[in-house]
Amino acid sequence: MTVYLVGAGPGEADLLTVRAARLLGDADVVVRDRLVDESVMGYVNPHAEVIDVGKRPGESSSQASINALLIELGGRFETVVRLKGGDPFVFGRGGEELVALNDAGIACDVVPGLSSALAGPLAAGIPVTHRGISRGVTIVSARGARGELTDFRGLANSELSLVILMGIEHRGDIARQLEEGGLDSTTPVAVIEQAWTNQQRTTRGVLADLARFDVRPPAVIVVGGVAALDLRSMGILDVALI
């Protein structure tokens, strides 16, 4: 009897791993999140029970009840799949669920998924690293463990790409703090909504524009020279090299 914490990937069903698809087919019960794309559910064993514990934005109090549910199911079923959008261990709180299962003596394992932090930008033709433009990438969530806004002043670094998850409603504060931290107001910015779905939409501009972008979650924000690239369609645009 094992609980598998499985990443569903960023969207379209076939961006799931082969291992995840096999586990969904073998599952007795699947506990799914809101951010799991509907298409992924086509891999689920038709005899499996599916439980939706999707949290709406702003609701974060039920992690304890999800942990309790997984422990209870892990004691009753042979194969339990806990399915989370993207990667369960990149701001997915998969670690907290694993700790709870370990503490309860329930066998568990992990199957990573494509994180929207890396695959989301690529959907819009943006590589998070690119020689001569970015030395690396920092991935953060706009809010910390206690709901406080992350301090973006300390994350202003013109040599690193910055990928921000769950930042749409705070985009004005984020842009202001990054400028206060030293990023130029002309730094390229892109917002990719619903990456790797047929609802995908990309908005591009510069840091000074970000507050006025007409965008809605779920979306990732990319800040830095790479945000001006669109390698899926037209190659490198005019960006400054570091």
Add this chain to the structure above:
Amino acid sequence: MTVYLVGAGPGEADLLTVRAARLLGDADVVVRDRLVDESVMGYVNPHAEVIDVGKRPGESSSQASINALLIELGGRFETVVRLKGGDPFVFGRGGEELVALNDAGIACDVVPGLSSALAGPLAAGIPVTHRGISRGVTIVSARGARGELTDFRGLANSELSLVILMGIEHRGDIARQLEEGGLDSTTPVAVIEQAWTNQQRTTRGVLADLARFDVRPPAVIVVGGVAALDLRSMGILDVALI
């Protein structure tokens, strides 16, 4: 006629995406890298030609010839798969190949793979983000575009996890610079060699020990509180909360 830049994922074959597995089965020709796990090649169409352009460490001059090869193949075959270990767009230079193909008028598309930067640590039970321990993660390569060592002093940030790729031979310099930048010498460190393969090996310690770790590439280095976690086997160890 299309060239697909496809991520092979970090190791074991079934950590490839379903889309990548399908494309390998449809391929007329596969151009593979050194870091692609042998097991992944089991998905390749048995009638496909396989070309190994794997570069050994230190050899980096042949990117132009790889670009030229992909352009030539893209003009002759219906389905060309350029298969790279991990994710082609996280220090994989996939962007450079896409630009060359775009410039030559060859149709191309991308299929992201699990990056060893995120999946590698998880193989050892290390989530790159964990509530109360890490606010986010920075991913860098130890060397920059012109082969120069990355300046790690500016990357010392006790609130972010730091994942370093291709850093094994520079681990002494990396540790020294991170301490000079302000990281405590007792900051947890882990090195995961050959993640998600049957050769996987994890070495743990603190920043002051890193120079003396007995480790070999390919491996990822993780620096920060999360490096003390082992969620796949024993839950949270004793780490300080931020």
